[in-house]
Amino acid sequence: MPHILKVEKLSHKYNSNWAIRDINIEINGNGAVGLLGSNGAGKSTTMNIMCGVLNQTEGYVYINGQDIGKEPELAKREIGFLPQQPPLYPDLSIDEYLTYSAELRMIPKHKIKGAVRDVKERCGIAHFSNRLIRNLSGGYKQRVGIAQSIIHQPKLVVMDEPTNGLDPNQLIEVRKLIKEIAQDHVVLISSHILSEIHLMCKDVIMIEGGRIVFSDSMNAFNDYIQPHSLVIRMEQPPTAAELLTIKGVTKADFLTDRQARIYFDGDEEVAERIIAASMQQGWKLRELTLDKGLLDDIFKQLSIQPNS
Template structure:
């Protein structure tokens, strides 16, 4: 049975003046998927998130949430979303119950609906014992739980979480990660984070954006294959310049590691090992080591997401 698609982004681009910060970005998220969305600072990740949540219009392309077009029916589309920004939008002068009641009313609930939604959100987020406490008097970990509770109080199809564990201690991080995994069973979750271990611990899929374009979208299982299947590590006593390595058929990139060592990435379906050895002998490069390493997610991220250009400032966005 085909999984239900809850988020569709099709050929989305965004310009700020003459600067193109997103270029034909397309991806989908299905029900039950927890998607880790990664990108270096300035790569276009935040712009994509703003377009997805309806706070910024794309220059081109289409966004649908639960099959509803964000531009044509923005109120209905946004009703399908729950959003926790990096800084939770909390009123610290209210109690947890008062704040969640306020959030429920913002979602157009009335009467008994408000109380029922609040109690359900508290139960899911482990907030039953702090309902009458001022938000300013609870720990940062509990404040983060309140932020997640406001995002799910209306039981949305899609939950978007931006850096949900920043500033938490190790115990709080584990608790929030368990909560996010639980949310993924009932919703689609998009998790924006810079903590790569968090992606491997929580997410079912990962995508990386670089220079305004998606450069990787894979399941965690597919990523494991990617980590081992498309790289060689070589050591050369008389290494050539990088250009000579990348001109060998099948080699997509050559990354100097120091001391004559290189990390070679190659194209899908290609294996340039034989050609590389022949060229090393012909060029007298002094090849003395060749291995197929297992890369960490951090190394893949650095390879795919580094060297992102600067993104527009807030004043540039406003001018656009």
């Protein structure tokens, strides 16, 4: 079976400056994949080339085995795209707009009505079928934008900042919808918001300075920075000064009367020393947990631009 998305040695430059360089991506199997990067990192250029909007300077993009440069029509049939500003027509109703979207996607006429019905049900907008798009809330406009991106059942769905500008309730609903779509499609989500990628995606690709600096699972991304602090809870806690006498402990801050965060120098045996000290001194240790690196810390570390 061909990869749903395969990108080989993809590079592009504007004038004399390289926007992206030697991008390699392989995705095969449904699920949500995050495309992370700061502004100007190269995310938009990469997405535009993947979707056939921009011709690359070097390299290849294959969508479900089709070279988008040589067979653009065949490749684009397998792509759904939701840009940051959904391409909606405010004076059309949902039914009118989705029918038009189905025609643009060259769905056979006898199948359009069924395709519109199915995608409305899937995106939770069937009860607003005849409402003008201009009269919808931001969350429902986004649902209509998502509906147009999947109406033709593409293998790959590309979404650019799909939760941008939504209120908290709308965020929850749209995240849930995207997760459901990812069960049957590859969904590539571009964003600079780490928390959104963390909540929706199983894998992460990070571009910085036009190059991929990380490509792995979300768990691997979370574990990228080794923990250098732990939180302990005790019934009879010592003073901060006493905790500092434990070999490897560099700092101790009490969060509550009985809970403290302890920073250490990377020595993996520090936890065992704390447990031993608790038993000897009668601190009655009840809980000890390692702190994982915060996503923002990981982002900062990975955002150091690679050498050319």
